[in-house]
Amino acid sequence: MNAKQLAAEQAVTHLEHDMIVGLGTGTTAYHAIQGIAARVKEGLRIRTVASSKQSEELAQQLGIPTVPFASIDGIDLTIDGADEVDESLHLIKGGGGALLREKILASNSAKLIIIVDESKLVRKLGQFPLPVEITPFAYELTMKQVRSLGCNPVLRVAEGKTFVTDNGNFILDCAFGVIDHPAELSVKLLAIPGVAEHGLFVNMADTVIIGSSEGTVRYLQR
């Protein structure tokens, strides 16, 4: 079993009957969705909401009950991956472009469990370029304003075309270098009209489960 799968299998032991569960996105969340499906097959009674079309489709293929957002008041537990986790459990997310929906789920969740392998742990955030989701309208001007905060934003391209999120937006990958004050950068980014959301998750993760290639798992708690 690989490290991501180990972390995911540990995370799904936290599921309980009648929970509303948020499904993350990405290669690590993929393992969690597989693990959730296994528990549903064993008789676990839950309802889920997804942070991407990809994860929703996977859940439905695997027989996990998915429900509309209009039918719930909040989320009990979200299990998601991350691109970086620092010592304070602040995160960079959005490598897969799902950051806006992921942040909506996270901020409406009573508990957020992040699952990673050891390669995602850093002392300070910023080695991974920060994904920033922006509206397509006048995106060149939005890019200029983001650049003025001290990075060189790169418009994300996938398969030769501008990458478009599930929300119809673009992503800027922004290498800021070491981010000493993530909360301050968050405020500055969100103050730019055209920025829909960014991948800094500050004080959102409650628990981080780290899988290792040696087959061990350990927990970080906020």
Ligand SMILES: O=C[C@H](O)[C@H](O)[C@H](O)COP(=O)(O)O
């Ligand atoms: O947009 C994608 C998400 O934030 C992912 O959770 C993050 O990029 C980590 O992905 P992975 O588990 O594939 O490394």
